[in-house]
Amino acid sequence: xxxxxxxxYWYHRYSLRPLLDAQGHVSLTPTGAAVHDVPLxxxxxxxxxxxxxxxxxxxxECGRQVVRPLxxxxxxxxxxxxxxxxCGAFALLLLDY
Numbered sequence: 390x391x392x393x394x395x396x397x398y399w400y401h402r403y404s405l406r407p408l409l410d411a412q413g414h415v416s417l418t419p420t421g422a423a424v425h426d427v428p429l430x431x432x433x434x435x436x437x438x439x440x441x442x443x444x445x446x447x448x449x450e451c452g453r454q455v456v457r458p459l460x461x462x463x464x465x466x467x468x469x470x471x472x473x474x475x476c477g478a479f480a481l482l483l484l485d486y
Contacts, residue, residue, distance in 0.1 A: 403443050405435060 405425040407415040416424040427435045445455050 399443060399447075403439060403446070405439060 405427060408424040408426040410416050418424060425432075425435060431438065448455050
């Protein structure tokens with residue numbers, strides 16, 4: 390699989406769901422961009438969360454176990470999200486085939 394096909398695969402496999410209006414149409418911002426169906430509290434971190442999920446799922450698809458470093462009741466802040474994404478990216482780069 391070439392690099393373009395890989396990029397398309399990951400883009401279409403993992404993406405943010407658009408917010409639909411009552412008629413089933415995609416809601417748009419005044420600039421024409423799609424509004425995503427994301428809770429407001431996570432809106433600023435949505436891209437980091439999505440990328441972290443992509444990294445962790447890529448590791449799982451390579452047959453590796455992903456260990457959650459924090460208990461589920463820990464509240465996540467922006468610094469922790471950034472750290473988690475970096476950790477996931479680094480772990481993905483360290484995979485030996």
